[in-house]
Amino acid sequence: MGDIQEFSDLKFQGIKINYLYICKRKLWLFSKNITFENRSDKVLLGKVLHEYSYPKEKTKEVLIDNLIMIDILSDGSIREVKYSSKMKEADIMQVMYYLYYLKQKGIHKQGIINYPKEKRKEVLELTPDYEEKIQQALREIEEITAKSIPPPAQKQKICKSCAYFEFCWG
Numbered sequence: 001m002g003d004i005q006e007f008s009d010l011k012f013q014g015i016k017i018n019y020l021y022i023c024k025r026k027l028w029l030f031s032k033n034i035t036f037e038n039r040s041d042k043v044l045l046g047k048v049l050h051e052y053s054y055p056k057e058k059t060k061e062v063l064i065d066n067l068i069m070i071d072i073l074s075d076g077s078i079r080e081v082k083y084s085s086k087m088k089e090a091d092i093m094q095v096m097y098y099l100y101y102l103k104q105k106g107i108h109k110q111g112i113i114n115y116p117k118e119k120r121k122e123v124l125e126l127t128p129d130y131e132e133k134i135q136q137a138l139r140e141i142e143e144i145t146a147k148s149i150p151p152p153a154q155k156q157k158i159c160k161s162c163a164y165f166e167f168c169w170g
């Protein structure tokens with residue numbers, strides 16, 4: 001993979017990359033539009049944090065190709081705001097995906113993940129290793145979401161705060 005034509009066949013929302021690293025079943029359910037995310041307190045908290053943590057900062061929310069919504073900061077970097085760093089790998093991969101996506105369009109950016117509650121941030125640069133990982137992740141997402149049944153539920157810590165908890169374990 002690598003050229004833009006192939007890439008355009010594999011356009012996915014960054015959230016799917018995030019879910020791939022959190023739970024493959026969650027990814028499958030989300031991809032079928034089975035979504036209860038609005039009821040999740042964590043998601044709501046994330047939105048509130050986003051709005052109130054950086055009130056004075058000049059940002060532009062940009063929707064790219066109707067697929068991904070990202071914040072562009074005044075210095076040109078892109079940003080995600082996360083409630084906690086518990087899902088760090090998933091969050092990093094989500095931002096790396098945005099950087100990868102933009103790179104296919106000839107736009108080179110730095111990524112930032114803000115964890116306002118922990119008062120810290122991660123600064124990310126897309127490396128060849130991460131590009132390779134993103135390409136693999138996109139292929140894996142395609143395989144999982146093409147299946148007619150979801151991967152089996154597997155109990156893990158995050159199930160408690162997952163919007164699909166009732167669906168999987170109720």
Ligand code: SF4
Pocket residue numbers: 022023024025026152153154155156158159160162163164165168169
């Ligand atoms: S409740 Fe657990 S198994 Fe079910 S989708 Fe969420 S994380 Fe995955």
